[in-house]
Amino acid sequence: MYSFIGNPAGKKSMNVNMVRESFLGFFSDTHKIIKPYPIVPRWREDVLLVNASIYDFQPHVTSGLVKPPGNPLVMSQPCIRMDDVDSVGFTGRHLTSFEMLCHDSFNYSGNHVYWKNETVSYCFNFFTRAIGIDGKLISFKEKPWSGGGNAGAALEVFVKGLELATLVFMDLKVDPEGQFDVDGEKYSKMPLEVVDTGYGLERIAWVTMGSSTVYDAVFPDVIKFVKEHSGVNFADSEEMAKVTISGVSETYLSQSAESDDLIRYLRNAYIISDHSRSLVHLLKDYVIPSNVKVGYLERMLLRRIFRAADIINFTGNIMDIMKMHIAALSGIIEDFPYQFAEDVIAGEREKFQKNIVEGKAEVLRLLKKKKGIENEDLQLLYDSSGMPPDLVREIASSQNVTVEIPKDFHSLIAARHKIGQKSGEGNIEIYPEIKTRPLYYDDTHIYDFNALVLFSSKNKIIPNQTAFYPTGGGQPNDLGYFVYKGRNVQVTNVEKKGEAIVHTLESPVDKGSRIIGHIDIERRRRLMVHHSSTHLILGVMREYLGEQVWQAGAQKGVESSRIDISYNRKLTDEDISEIEKRCLKAIMENRKIKASFMDWNKATEKYGFRLFEGGVPLSSKLRVVEIEGIDIEGCGGTHLSNTGEIGIIKIISAESIQEGIQRIIFCAGKSALDYIQANYSQLDQIRKATRITSEDISQGVQKLAQENIDLRKKLELYIKTQAESLYESSVESTIGQHRWNIIKGNIEQEVYQFLIKYIMSKNSNFVIMNEEALTCSVISSDPSMVKELLNIVSHESQVKPSRFSKIELNRDQFAEFLKILK
Template sequence: MQQYNGRYCNKIKFSMNSREIRQSFLDFFAQKGHTIVRSAPVIPADDPTLLFTNAGMNQFKDVFLDKGTRPYNRAADTQKCIRASGKHNDLEDVGRDTYHHTFFEMLGNWSFGDYYKKEAITWAWELMTGVWKLPADRLYATVYQDDDESFQIWKDHTSISPEHILRFGDKDNFWEMGETGPCGPCSEIHIDLTDDASGKSLVNVGDYRVIELWNLVFIQYNRQSDGRLEPLPNKHVDTGMGFERVAAVMQGKSSNYDTDVFKPLFDRITEITGVRYGASMDEPHDIAMRVIADHARTLTFALSDGAMPSNEGRGYVLRRILRRALRYSKNLGYNEPILHQLVGTLADSMGDVFPELKKQRDTVSKIIRSEEESFIVTLDRGIEIFNDVVSKVRSAKGTVIKGVDAFKLYDTYGFPFDLTRLMASDEGLQVDGEGFEHCMQEQKTRARADRKEKHQIEEDGSQWLWFSDQHATSFVGYEQLELPVRIIACKHAKEKLLILLDKTPFYAESGGQVGDRGWIETASYRLQVTDTVKDGDAIVHVVTAAFDKILDTAVNPADLTIDEGQLSAEASVDHHIRQDTERNHTATHLLHGALRRILGQHVQQKGSYVNPERLRFDFSHFSKMSDAEIARVEASVNEEIRRAEEVQKHADIPYDDAIAKGALAFFGDKYADLVRVVEVPGISVELCGGTHVDNIGRIGLFKIVSESSVASGVRRIEALTGKSAEKLLWQEYAELQQIRQLLKAKGDEPVASRIVELMDARKELEKELHEIRIGSLLQSLSVDLQSAPEVSGCKLLAKVVEGADGDALRSAGLALREAVPCAAGLLCSVQDGKVSLAVFASDKAVKELGIDAGKLIREVAQHVQGGGGGKPEFATAGGKNPDGVNKALEAFTTAVKAQLG
């Protein structure tokens, strides 16, 4: 295992704790004119290329792509980051070394077209050596191989030794967002922790004794699809420094895990398990404690920002992390849920910096505990199966676990592949990864036919596409639905035409609300807008149908040529669609308030979707809502609607002020420093950029149509409002009246009880009919059995029974074994492509002749691709190959004769 030397580290002694280190960084850059911004959530908003926020620059990606702006050109923050998937994946190293984490903080400062290399380099040196007093003779600066400018700045404007300025190539010192897009050279600062300051040759070779602390990226090029580098019109600075690494160095520790960042977690784990942390690299107890502490941080921060464990995407990554930690907790001799007990510790130790930890403390704890309890149920059984597999491998003197066995552990017991590989490594074995992947692909192929194709998320940024150069669109749709505009850019995309306007009344899809529909009309064309989406600060109008006003004909939008620049047009939103959407959107706010009042304050929005037809609302709750609770929530919302309160919309409120006044913010939305607050007095106060009715009375009617589970601890309500709700109620009323007429119900006579009576009567008739059919079937089979051939004094019956189901075969078989003194038989039937089998044997046949129905059924079922079992007297099976029935009948006779000798 890798470990810092430790002896040199222990000579570095500072009095700064982690809070002071973090704050001194922010204070330093605030003094340099930087705006201190809050950390973005670890769940990226409006970025399909990322599962998790994995770097400080993620929230500024639109600025680097020249697609967005900020009201400041210098910024600094501490960013919550998760690296546990994609190309940025540190999961396998966590716990086994001193400095890798799945969750970490990244301290960073940025310049958006403002200062550049000189300021970034000299300020970094000033902070590290002037403020933090790190020894200059232990620091190395790396620059890109042909970046003479950075080399000269380090040499002429800092006190670093010129021999400590090193040049490297593309792999180490050229940063790129993806295969295309903004990029540029970088300059990194490394610290030498060797005992004798001999670490020059260890820079950038992955040696734990010389580690990178800070990366200064100079974004000055745009990588083209053909590989060319074009200079950007604006140059930016993007820096990132590992907070935990800096804390370790500043506190003279040989490991990130030995700092005060992790001490509260280790103390709590010791309190729970009785095991103390010894800071050893090889001791299984210490590895386990590092894994548990790190993974508890990842889960707590991710869930506090709105993520949920699930079986796909980021949810599956979190589930893997949770299960990995539980597996390690067994190394501490602890077999109970543990991670949820660390949520409070994190909220207490880091909640002042990240207040969402305190706000979501109880909800996150419940979600994690639910996941732990669910997995622990299968973990022990899975370990038993794993141990059986290991025994088989060793008995065969092998060293590799088959991929199919690893897949069984994954598919049946929820063991992620890396967990199986981890357990195998502990046993000195390997796992056939290709075989496992083959099984996975087979399962995906089977499942693909049964589900819609889902969008696959990548983490390399390659899916982030440019529309054009930056075109910020002014949205005026809160106040206006029709206005004159100018078309400033167009782009063809398959059968669609994408249009940008200088200003627009069209709301772009965001925060769960669908984009507006309507029309853009020029002198020559009437263009139908069927969707509106965001592209950075631009609003894109998607045109899928068009009408040539001069020729009076429909035209394909993909064939149109629209003059870009200053072409005048009229933009108009479909009023009816917008109003229906607004009813549903405002209703989600009322629904959220009602849920919190009736179910409890733990309820938090986890997602929503509103369109003109209906609304969908996901929320945190840990049990199925009862019919009474659903009725109360629905009644509460309708009662508020009848109050007809005005909806108040407050624009440009400072984010912190809005939160301090009780406004609720939600996962999935991206909030600027100035936010819009939508308030229904006495009912709801939420940050929301969507459009809403002016008075809640305009919603008219609210009707819940379903309540269901989405994931562990998350429920979903679907509902209708306004005309849609009214239409549903009229349909249900009409159906009820039709039922009353069919039942000839009078007056207020309840129809439900009449329907129950009819259903009970039908069941009785079906039961009687079943008994009649069984009696007739048994009579026929008894005749067949009496005339059946004998072998060694035992009558043998093998017959296909038409029109019988499995229950009928069972009843008939049990009766036939009593019909003659010595008999054995196989009854088969085929219904809807499925085969049912029943084998019976009389007591004499079993006791005196040794016939075993259980063994016979297993042999017979193979011919119909099925399986089953039972006792010597009676056994059943099912199959899926009707073509094999005749072979099954022949096999039965052969097998009975074999048992009779």
């Protein structure tokens, strides 16, 4: 039970901006203030959204590999959680997006910052001194905590029944062989002790205001705007306060239908207000709606907004709501992409309206097939057609079918689209902890080298150093051979295992052997050209198409390569031409390509999180590859020294592989020349075969194609005329008890096929004797007549009844039946 509603805690009412400033100010003398990270964690591959401030530092900092950006540090981190999306607007306390205030410390051996006692003291002093809450109202509740592969003891902090903060003392990591058990999972000690605190910014503001709901405390102006632009009446705040205090949702509604509607409308106003705030964060990070990953979660929020807007007859502009949120989040949101956001919302609204029309028809079809609609059907309808479950229930109710909607329906949908844990591979090979020196980082032009074999097992070896690049970052491994005992041993695969580089050979090489490696220079060179070209194309596309362009995948090859980007429309021929021109300009300018290892924090502080477009290395240093003035990425691949070495880039194709993802296939350097020459050779062969003398071969081919179309039309007219002539010239004859129209002659195959279709459309009885093919075709609307006639022709009784049948005859049978027809 909440006792602060109508009876707030604290020395004064504080909005979210005031609380944020107070928190950061309170800790600024003792902690380093860190700017908030993006809400889409590009630095992690295991989660879709930042759910808590500690996500910013997992796993690179919490594992001990990377130092924290400040120690101790303080920040306000925007977060989105979809687990309780169905509770938004219903309980009065749930939000999809929120800011998690934190003051964290990272304690290493020999460098203790602060731990439990100091943390509790900081927390108590902040609430009592900065917020002015009576210390007697603050209570602490101990419980274990786990998340993101770590665990530890925790204290939950409550004021008047509302949890305002959690203080986590993280000192455990997931370990199947660990000695500690937390929530059924094994853990062992971490190499450091982390104080991970999380204060609910919005909840602190709420407890100081004592408003009916957290929504009325966080975005009251937005709620007012939504109400003023809606065509319904709403429940008053006192009515909603009863729901919030009781901690229940739909089960509370028990007064009257009118009262139920008023509260339902208010809840939908809350949904619009809350979800639009989350959209601000997602669109700020250029998330494109789709049916996968974080794009799907964004689409879910948009669908819920559109449905809620329809329920309350909202006539306002969603962008106006978002602008109000952006203004309120001025301390967090900078450089918001307004045009991108408007395009996304308009496009999704149009799709939603279309899906509703098609979805209603789909629901009715489903009800004809089965008596009821189950949860699995609801989820499938939502995923495939975007049908809101409450609308499905309304349609089913009109057909006297009852539909039960799970209270956590949208949470279940969101869970289906979470990133799953990667299953372990069978027969995992364990290698010793050996460090192989990567010579390809010293100089990408090292193609021959000496090495000592430190480990050997079957056909696999680990040398002390190598110039062979292992598969990684979308770049295939180098190939070549080792000289061993006077013979060449081919290298078939190279992969990195920890700090060891494992080489798979065509035959064994003994441990302790001294060997000489030789790289396939042509293959290495082409892969370097394509890798540097991938970075160049990405940088050029971002400059030309806009900041919404993010790399979504890449694969380098010898003959060609591909790069996938996030972009909300298909690239046009004009786009491709312009991208090629801009790439050529950069190549002719001979821009420098530099690679260097940088401290993780310094690199991200200087270049931002676009560094991780090509992947997320778990290491203490980031290898940063920069194409001067065009692109900067974290990358472990081999690269050229300058763009001039690329020579030329030719885009082969560009297509949409899924919503919001465009795939560009291209070739560069010698591979591009090979491609262009092959295409020119084909064009030359076409020119010679068609005898086109015009310099504009495309114009000549188009002329030939048009001539072919004209000839085909004439041929079709000829076929039609011939078939109709045969039909009209048919002769009637009585065979058995029925009258038949007889056609005889040498009939061309295309004329024959058209004639069959023409006769069947007329529902007439016909016999076609084709002298050229020695066939007899019988057509009738009465299948029994066809069977009867064919029995006469072939003297067979096993003919199956059909409207059309054709049999082949020898010359004697053909001549005999012709006599019958006469």
